[in-house]
Amino acid sequence: MAETNDHSVANGALLFDPPSNLQNEAHVKSMQQYQKMYKQSIEDPETFWREISAQFYWKSPPTGKFFEYNFDVGKGPISIKWMAGAKTNICYNMLDRHIANGLGDKVAFYWEGNDPNDFGKVTYSELLARVCKFSNVLKNLGISRGDRVAIYMPMILDLSVAMLACARIGAIHSIVFAGYSSESLAERILDATCSAIITADGVWRGTKLLNLKKIVDDALKICDEKGHRVEKCVVVRHLSPSDEVVKTNVNGDIEEEPEACRPSRKLKINWQAGRDIWWHEMMTSVSTECEPEWMDAEDPLFMLYTSGSTGKPKGVLHTIGGYMLYTATTFKFVFDYQPEDVYWCTADVGWITGHSYVTYGPLGNGATGLIFEGTPFYPDAGRFWEIVDKYRVTKFYTAPTAIRALMKFGDDFVNKYKRDSLKILGTVGEPINPEAWLWYYRVVGNSKCAIVDTFWQTETGGHVLTPLPGATPTKPGSATFPFFGVIPALLTEEGKVIEGPGEGYLVFKQPWPSLMRTVYGNQERFETTYFKKFPGYYCTGDGAKRDEDGYIWITGRIDDMVNVSGHLLSTAEVESALITHKNVAEAASVSHPHSIKGECIYCFVTLKQGAEYTNDLVTELKNIVRAKIGPFAQPDFLQNAPALPKTRSGKIMRRILRKIAVGDRNLGDTSTLADESVIDVLFQNRPNNA
Numbered sequence: 001m002a003e004t005n006d007h008s009v010a011n012g013a014l015l016f017d018p019p020s021n022l023q024n025e026a027h028v029k030s031m032q033q034y035q036k037m038y039k040q041s042i043e044d045p046e047t048f049w050r051e052i053s054a055q056f057y058w059k060s061p062p063t064g065k066f067f068e069y070n071f072d073v074g075k076g077p078i079s080i081k082w083m084a085g086a087k088t089n090i091c092y093n094m095l096d097r098h099i100a101n102g103l104g105d106k107v108a109f110y111w112e113g114n115d116p117n118d119f120g121k122v123t124y125s126e127l128l129a130r131v132c133k134f135s136n137v138l139k140n141l142g143i144s145r146g147d148r149v150a151i152y153m154p155m156i157l158d159l160s161v162a163m164l165a166c167a168r169i170g171a172i173h174s175i176v177f178a179g180y181s182s183e184s185l186a187e188r189i190l191d192a193t194c195s196a197i198i199t200a201d202g203v204w205r206g207t208k209l210l211n212l213k214k215i216v217d218d219a220l221k222i223c224d225e226k227g228h229r230v231e232k233c234v235v236v237r238h239l240s241p242s243d244e245v246v247k248t249n250v251n252g253d254i255e256e257e258p259e260a261c262r263p264s265r266k267l268k269i270n271w272q273a274g275r276d277i278w279w280h281e282m283m284t285s286v287s288t289e290c291e292p293e294w295m296d297a298e299d300p301l302f303m304l305y306t307s308g309s310t311g312k313p314k315g316v317l318h319t320i321g322g323y324m325l326y327t328a329t330t331f332k333f334v335f336d337y338q339p340e341d342v343y344w345c346t347a348d349v350g351w352i353t354g355h356s357y358v359t360y361g362p363l364g365n366g367a368t369g370l371i372f373e374g375t376p377f378y379p380d381a382g383r384f385w386e387i388v389d390k391y392r393v394t395k396f397y398t399a400p401t402a403i404r405a406l407m408k409f410g411d412d413f414v415n416k417y418k419r420d421s422l423k424i425l426g427t428v429g430e431p432i433n434p435e436a437w438l439w440y441y442r443v444v445g446n447s448k449c450a451i452v453d454t455f456w457q458t459e460t461g462g463h464v465l466t467p468l469p470g471a472t473p474t475k476p477g478s479a480t481f482p483f484f485g486v487i488p489a490l491l492t493e494e495g496k497v498i499e500g501p502g503e504g505y506l507v508f509k510q511p512w513p514s515l516m517r518t519v520y521g522n523q524e525r526f527e528t529t530y531f532k533k534f535p536g537y538y539c540t541g542d543g544a545k546r547d548e549d550g551y552i553w554i555t556g557r558i559d560d561m562v563n564v565s566g567h568l569l570s571t572a573e574v575e576s577a578l579i580t581h582k583n584v585a586e587a588a589s590v591s592h593p594h595s596i597k598g599e600c601i602y603c604f605v606t607l608k609q610g611a612e613y614t615n616d617l618v619t620e621l622k623n624i625v626r627a628k629i630g631p632f633a634q635p636d637f638l639q640n641a642p643a644l645p646k647t648r649s650g651k652i653m654r655r656i657l658r659k660i661a662v663g664d665r666n667l668g669d670t671s672t673l674a675d676e677s678v679i680d681v682l683f684q685n686r687p688n689n690a
């Protein structure tokens, strides 16, 4: 394939100019324009964001300063406030505002089920009616402003309805990815003291049927045992035929109920009278109108739990006004939003990417999005591209792990489909290796699409380092430059700023509107985790380097976090699961490279005296991690460790364990080891497949 717009640059890296057809229509058409806007955004953030805020509906303006913050622990509590005192409602801004502007009949979401014959759609007006009805359901259940509502749902339209209904009545949603175990779910419900949970009976993922209600039942039992009663559990009947949702094809024709994906009676659902309520039963008797609750811009919108290095998940708290502004603005510029777009982000709404770029960012712009319930491999590895053609998707956003997995199936699965509607391809979740970037660009995008490698975190709310598709020449593997309002810096261990090329800790100097406000219920942990190490900066926990051209390259986590398929897990979390086994005395886990997942988990386990290390034990240990955290956290490798390498003060030396895990005898300085003889034993005990 001829490539007209890539050429080698002095430092040997490839450089790709923005596709010229895209550049002509883009909101930002050149680096000069980007630089000019960027300069204004950091020199006068107030004016920059005030202008953007004017596109949204506010019941009343801010009562104090537009923007205020303290990033310095030495000067008092860390605080970040945007537009405090202003009154708005984010659900109103996502739906009613667009309908008032004539977008009522525009498709808000296409829905594509796990089974290719199972699909539907919802317009902005229909979505508003459903959201209002469910808002009234929530109110009837006694839920009001400030209450926390847990959501544990598959990727169905009712998930968006549930989130937006919470936002409409001022309740705070806490979505837990429906792949977490009942224990993980319980831990999150307890931390947020949620008074209700919304779930579904079950869901098909590929050929697997998951009983979500059972996981919720088990979680609620744990909550009960710990003294917290979740009063209400609303259940969507997703597997059984439902008269609520009429499935139609893209043209609006009613399709037959596909038999294959509706074997409801196979699933046994337990029902606790008084607590459990069918969604569709509650929805029949409520009005399609519901006045939004007018909230303060700084009121909480949601919390979303992310792994912490201590092992206990942190409830990252986002507030309404700033999050709304920033997700809509990044969506507009990074995906160069145009009204006729069909946009598809494959992330599950249970992760931050699904919050910001399936739900709030696209709806904030009145865009048409797509929600996909299934997996990239079902019925076969061409599913993504089949969907792209079916809906003529223009902007597509996925994770490097999915790209790498699909790459392994070969180009034929891609080439079978036209993909000629695609204009922009995005990636998020972990560093993308240049090989996967180039495959995405050349094979999926036919060398015609812009690639946007977006770096951000649950904590940042939206993209912070990213190319702009019509402006930024890209280098495979680099997230390039900061978004508007974001000031990155690289610091040395001592906190010295690295100017020009170099490598260090990636930090940010001042808040943009959607930076997290606190860790729910734990301000101290918020300050210690993100602000103590380098006073005056928000610390990402990632390392990065800057090249001669000023491009930023993320090098990965610098804390004890493992990024498995784009999902952060703490090694401590895995270790505490392992040591609950009766035969385990001690455990240490580290990150190990993996060709598809990016990273995977490698565990060293020290057994109690007399216990035997067997294949059965390995299976039991893997299952414990699956049960305690979730299937996606299952370790790929386990090994017997009669002893662990420790410093004289008793600290496990993970740096050395990481080397052993990959079989690298180049251990560097081992002088602080208390007992060097453990090393040889550990090398001998490596599993054959590692």
Ligand code: 6R9
Residues within 6 Å of the ligand: 306, 351, 352, 353, 427, 428, 429, 430, 431, 432, 453, 454, 455, 456, 457, 458, 459, 479, 540, 541, 542, 554, 556, 557, 563, 566, 567, 568
């Ligand atoms: C959005 C999301 C955050 C961590 C982050 C970093 C890694 C995300 C990346 C990336 C390199 C990218 N990460 N995007 N690393 N390039 N484009 O993934 O949030 O789940 O909180 O993970 O993911 O290590 O610190 P979250």
